[in-house]
Amino acid sequence: QSVLTQPPSVSAAPGQKVTISCSGSSSNIGSNYVSWYQQLPGTAPKLLISENHKRPSGIPDRFSGSKSGTSATLGIIGLQTGDEADYYCATWDSSLSAHVFGTGTKVTVL
Amino acid sequence: QLQLQESGPRLVKPSETLSLTCIVSGGSISGSTYYWAWIRQPPGKGLEWVGSVYHDGNTWYHPSVKSRVTMSVDTSKNHFSLNLSSVTAADTAVYYCGRHDTPGGMDVWGQGTTVTVSS
Numbered sequence A: 001q002s003v004l005t006q007p008p009s010v011s012a013a014p015g016q017k018v019t020i021s022c023s024g025s026s027s028n029i030g031s032n033y034v035s036w037y038q039q040l041p042g043t044a045p046k047l048l049i050s051e052n053h054k055r056p057s058g059i060p061d062r063f064s065g066s067k068s069g070t071s072a073t074l075g076i077i078g079l080q081t082g083d084e085a086d087y088y089c090a091t092w093d094s095s096l097s098a099h100v101f102g103t104g105t106k107v108t109v110l
Numbered sequence B: 001q002l003q004l005q006e007s008g009p010r011l012v013k014p015s016e017t018l019s020l021t022c023i024v025s026g027g028s029i030s031g032s033t034y035y036w037a038w039i040r041q042p043p044g045k046g047l048e049w050v051g052s053v054y055h056d057g058n059t060w061y062h063p064s065v066k067s068r069v070t071m072s073v074d075t076s077k078n079h080f081s082l083n084l085s086s087v088t089a090a091d092t093a094v095y096y097c098g099r100h101d102t103p104g105g106m107d108v109w110g111q112g113t114t115v116t117v118s119s
Helices: none
Strands: A008-012 A018-023 A034-039 A046-050 A063-070 A071-076 A085-093 A096-103 A107-110 B002-007 B017-024 B035-041 B048-053 B059-061 B069-074 B079-084 B093-098 B107-108 B113-117
Touching: A008 A018, A018 A085, A018 A107, A034 A063, A046 A063, A046 B079, A046 B107, A071 A085, A096 B048, B002 B093, B002 B107, B017 B035, B017 B093, B017 B113, B035 B107, B048 B069, B048 B079, B048 B093, B059 B069, B079 B093
Parallel strands: A008 A107
Antiparallel strands: A018 A071, A034 A046, A034 A085, A063 A071, A085 A096, A085 A107, B002 B017, B017 B079, B035 B048, B035 B093, B048 B059, B069 B079, B093 B107, B093 B113
């Protein structure tokens, strides 16, 4: 069982906005950086956001990340059909001494 | 541009040892400030970090596999390896190798290799 909880699914129409929450605790999100990954069907995950809110080169500014306390949020605006994928949050858990991933959220573009 | 490629047997028998290698090209493991990781994804499930190794050989493992896993780095061959002993069907997964920095963001991933544990 993951220590980071995400909603199983979110959906919206093309052009709209979705947010994905990632809930943790003081030993993980509360004290470490959060990363977000996009996994398109049948492919390896891709880093979308690092250090809570930083976008690697090549990631469009439609994707944004934030963190508050023991929760983090990924936002996607201007939703496109190509955004249909699974999204995972991740961080270091200081109690477990382990990287931990969230449960994953499937984004569906209606 | 740094690239990672997993290699190793696709089928492993129960109770035996799963061995995978990640070949690093387009960059050097030696002296790098990055960590080199293994992540797995069971069929239809989410991602699970298995462990990370630094170029000096220091390792960090997930508690759930710590007693069965060994990771190592070979800087002369520019690759790093995973050995997971006493495997069961629960170890069947796509295994990815990856690179991450201290804050944790895994910015480079291999394409993944499917390993099935079955007799």
